[in-house]
Amino acid sequence: MSSMEELLAGWNEKFRPHADGAQLPPHHPHCLACGPDNPHGHHLTVHRRGEEVHATHVFDERHVGAPGIAHGGAVATVFDDLFGFLLYLTGGPAVTRKLEVLYDSPVILGTTYDLAARVTRTEGRKLFMEADMKQLGGSRVASASALFLSVDVTHFNQGMPR
Ligand SMILES: CCCCCCCCCCCC(=O)SCCNC(=O)CCNC(=O)[C@H](O)C(C)(C)COP(=O)(O)OP(=O)(O)OC[C@H]1O[C@@H](n2cnc3c(N)ncnc32)[C@H](O)[C@@H]1OP(=O)(O)O
Structure with a gap:
C-alpha cells in the first residue's frame, strides 16, 4: 500500500462521526502538536464538546521562550492544531490559510490551561474559527482566530517523499 493510500484509508x-464527549484522534502519530510518537511534541488530547473542541494543556521546558514562560510560537502551534480538530466536526480536510493570536498574559510553564475552539462561520471553502486559552476556572490568557480553506485530500501528496 502506498503512503498516499495509507493516508486515505486512515483519513476515512x-x-x-464522533460522539459528543469523545476523544478525537490525533492528526497522525508524529504531528507536532497532537502526535503521541513525537518526542518534541505537545501530545495534545482533544475532546468534542457539542460543536466545540476542548483540551487541557501544560506547557513544559521544551516550549520555553523567556524563562518560565511558554514561547509564543508554541502557543500558536497549540491553537493551530486545536483548530485542526474542528475538521472532525466539519467533516473534511482543510488547512490553515491565516492564523492570528492575541497574547493577553504570559503563558506560564507547568500551569494547566483550558482551551476551546469553534467554527464561527463557513463560506464556500472558507472556515472561520475562534479559540481561547484560560487559566483553570479563571481568566483568559490568549485567544486566536483562523481562516482554514478546505482542500482535497490529495493536497497532502505534496509532502510525500519523491
Ligand atoms: C492524516 C493526515 C494529516 C492531516 C493533517 C491536518 C493537520 C492540521 C494541522 C493544523 C493545521 C495546519 O498546520 S495546516 C499547515 C499550514 N498551512 C499550509 O501548509 C497551507 C499552505 N497554503 C496552501 O496550500 C494554499 O495557499 C491553500 C490551500 C491554503 C489555498 O490555496 P488555494 O486552494 O489555491 O486557494 P485560493 O484560491 O488562494 O483561495 C481560496 C479562496 O479563499 C480566499 N482567501 C484566501 N486567503 C484569504 C484570506 N487571507 N482572507 C480571506 N479570504 C481568503 C480566496 O480569495 C479565495 O476566495 P474565492 O475566490 O473562492 O471567493
Whole structure:
C-alpha cells in the first residue's frame, strides 16, 4: 500500500462521526502538536464538546521562550492544531490559510490551561474559527482566530517523499 493510500484509508476512519464527549484522534502519530510518537511534541488530547473542541494543556521546558514562560510560537502551534480538530466536526480536510493570536498574559510553564475552539462561520471553502486559552476556572490568557480553506485530500501528496 502506498503512503498516499495509507493516508486515505486512515483519513476515512478519522472522519467518521464522533460522539459528543469523545476523544478525537490525533492528526497522525508524529504531528507536532497532537502526535503521541513525537518526542518534541505537545501530545495534545482533544475532546468534542457539542460543536466545540476542548483540551487541557501544560506547557513544559521544551516550549520555553523567556524563562518560565511558554514561547509564543508554541502557543500558536497549540491553537493551530486545536483548530485542526474542528475538521472532525466539519467533516473534511482543510488547512490553515491565516492564523492570528492575541497574547493577553504570559503563558506560564507547568500551569494547566483550558482551551476551546469553534467554527464561527463557513463560506464556500472558507472556515472561520475562534479559540481561547484560560487559566483553570479563571481568566483568559490568549485567544486566536483562523481562516482554514478546505482542500482535497490529495493536497497532502505534496509532502510525500519523491
Ligand atoms: C492524516 C493526515 C494529516 C492531516 C493533517 C491536518 C493537520 C492540521 C494541522 C493544523 C493545521 C495546519 O498546520 S495546516 C499547515 C499550514 N498551512 C499550509 O501548509 C497551507 C499552505 N497554503 C496552501 O496550500 C494554499 O495557499 C491553500 C490551500 C491554503 C489555498 O490555496 P488555494 O486552494 O489555491 O486557494 P485560493 O484560491 O488562494 O483561495 C481560496 C479562496 O479563499 C480566499 N482567501 C484566501 N486567503 C484569504 C484570506 N487571507 N482572507 C480571506 N479570504 C481568503 C480566496 O480569495 C479565495 O476566495 P474565492 O475566490 O473562492 O471567493
